[in-house]
Amino acid sequence: MSQTPEELSHALIDAARKAGAESADAIVIRGTSVSVDVRNGALEMAERSEGSDLGLRVFLGQRQAIVSSSDARPETMQAMAERAVAMAKEAPEDPYAGLADPAQLARDWNYDALELFDPTPEPTPEALKQDALAAEAAAAAVEGVSQVSDAGAGYGEHRVHMAATNGFSGGYARTGRSVSCVAISGTGTGMERDYDGDSRCFQSDLRGPTEIGRTAGERAVQLVGARKPETGTYPVLFDERISSSLIGHLMAASNGAAIARGSSWLKDAMGQQVLPKHLSVVEDPHRARVAGSRPFDAEGLPTQRRAIVENGMLTGWTLDLSSARKLGMVSTANAARGVSSPPSPSNWNLALTQGEQSREDLLRDMGTGLLVTSMIGSTINPNTGDYSRGASGFWVENGEITHPVNECTIAGNLRDMLMRIIPGNDARTYLSRVVPSLLIEGMTLAGN
Structure with a gap:
């Protein structure tokens, strides 16, 4: 046996x-x-x-x-x-x-x-x-x-x-x-x-x-006839399917390993406002039936619920033992590892505060702009937070979807973008990352 x-x-x-x-x-x-x-x-x-x-x-x-x-x-x-x-x-x-x-x-x-x-x-x-x-x-x-x-x-x-x-x-x-x-x-x-x-x-x-x-x-079928949008500055609505990537960039920048290396656009942001004041990001590794849950981390420390961002303020890094020691801090019990690598900091289940508006409300309020449903490629400068990604989705005129678009690039700076997010109320609460659709005004859009 x-x-x-x-x-x-x-x-x-x-x-x-x-x-x-x-x-x-x-x-x-x-x-x-x-x-x-x-x-x-x-x-x-x-x-x-x-x-x-x-x-x-x-x-x-x-x-x-x-x-x-x-x-x-x-x-x-x-x-x-x-x-x-x-x-x-x-x-x-x-x-x-x-x-x-x-x-x-x-x-x-x-x-x-x-x-x-x-x-x-x-x-x-x-x-x-x-x-x-x-x-x-x-x-x-x-x-x-x-x-x-x-x-x-x-x-x-x-x-x-x-x-x-x-x-x-x-x-x-x-x-x-x-x-x-x-x-x-x-x-x-x-x-x-x-x-x-x-x-x-x-x-x-x-x-x-x-x-x-x-x-x-x-x-x-909804994507048939997609074409490039016009270049300019427009509001961009990140669909709930892909909006969690924005919070993922925030978590990567607050990862203790990046902070210890000094290669993060958030390295001096502890205690500063990084999201609108009414928003928080809560990590909860004890949610039932969710893939990111676990009773302890890869170094045997008890996992715990914590607010990484509370009322818009960055409250802490994501730390394993090594990165915590480098920074003179205490591990947050976020060590992850495989069989052939040492532990490294990683986030568990995350949830961003949801808003009161539906995605349809956000579409109506954005007027003319881009609804992004898919993204490809990624150019993120870890030191400055400069952001550029290929995108496709739907063009919105006067709050109404008019036609599909593709082959465009959206760009901005993550520090500025995250301070302007307006969340919807459509997050799927059973996912490991519970993030609703997010509207960001004034992004650079490169198309025709």
């Missing part, structure tokens, strides 16, 4: 001690995933993968080294530990490296309250195929859809366990179920594509495949 992730993580720690490590931590991820893609009413691809990934980090004083493997045999784990210790002996000293103090560690948590694991049986490949076929058929049935380029369904189950010589030992499991569809309208150089999809921890929460396929088809 194969060892559990908990048993494997402790075996790695024991092997590290025997190899001469002064301290160590280990992470084991065991996963199963099944995915099915269909095309033209027939199965195109069915794939199943199962495996365990092991990661070991060892310390010799302030020197650290990391090794990983997918082989869980005892002799392999022994070789991993010996190799890691040999590497650590040659590694440069890092004064900020090291495990958490035992007093910082998570001790008690209510994993069941997070509801990350769906106890219902794993869906069969046939059930996944039928979901994919239903999505494809619904998209193809939309008048104006010329083809369905992708339709698929998937399932995943992952179990994670971490252990360390400082006394931490903890793990959790999560499941994921998804359906997606990409539809194409038009022909030749006039082809346009759009998509819809859903991903949830629980099968029962997943939107129906027919709805997903139909929405993908309708979105693609």
Whole structure:
């Protein structure tokens, strides 16, 4: 019988001690995933993968080294530990490296309250195929859809366990179920594509495949006849589908690793206003049935709800132990890691304060401008916050959508842009990033 992730993580720690490590931590991820893609009413691809990934980090004083493997045999784990210790002996000293103090560690948590694991049986490949076929058929049935380029369904189950010589030992499991569809309208150089999809921890929460396929088809048809808009300065409404990217840029700039490097346009903004005064950004890693939830971070610290921006004011950085030590601060329990890399700061579930207006209200109020539903490429200057992205969507005249647009670029400065955002009330509250449509006035638009 194969060892559990908990048993494997402790075996790695024991092997590290025997190899001469002064301290160590280990992470084991065991996963199963099944995915099915269909095309033209027939199965195109069915794939199943199962495996365990092991990661070991060892310390010799302030020197650290990391090794990983997918082989869980005892002799392999022994070789991993010996190799890691040999590497650590040659590694440069890092004064900020090291495990958490035992007093910082998570001790008690209510994993069941997070509801990350769906106890219902794993869906069969046939059930996944039928979901994919239903999505494809619904998209193809939309008048104006010329083809369905992708339709698929998937399932995943992952179990994670971490252990360390400082006394931490903890793990959790999560499941994921998804359906997606990409539809194409038009022909030749006039082809346009759009998509819809859903991903949830629980099968029962997943939107129906027919709805997903139909929405993908309708979105693609709406883009037929897209053309470049006029160059100028206009209000831009970021659709709820893509508005979270703006908050993502804010989070990247407040990441402790960027702050410690001095490569952030927010490096001197602690305690300053970065959003309108009535808006906050709250991180909550304890929301039930949400993919970004977790009881502890990758260094064994208890995760916590916190306001990163409160009433418009930036209140703190996103920190792991290393970046916190560099800045003379305390970790915010935001360490994330894989099996082959050290921890680094990362955000969990985020929510921006929603407004009182609907997207239709924002469209009406913006007058003439651009509704962005898709973006490509990205040129973000991390030091200045200068922002430029390719965009497509719909042109708005007198508060009404008149025609689709594409091949344009929107530009501005993130510090200025974020201070002018006007949120709608249409955020999907089940997502890991709950961000409504956002209106920003006075952006530069490059088209014809």
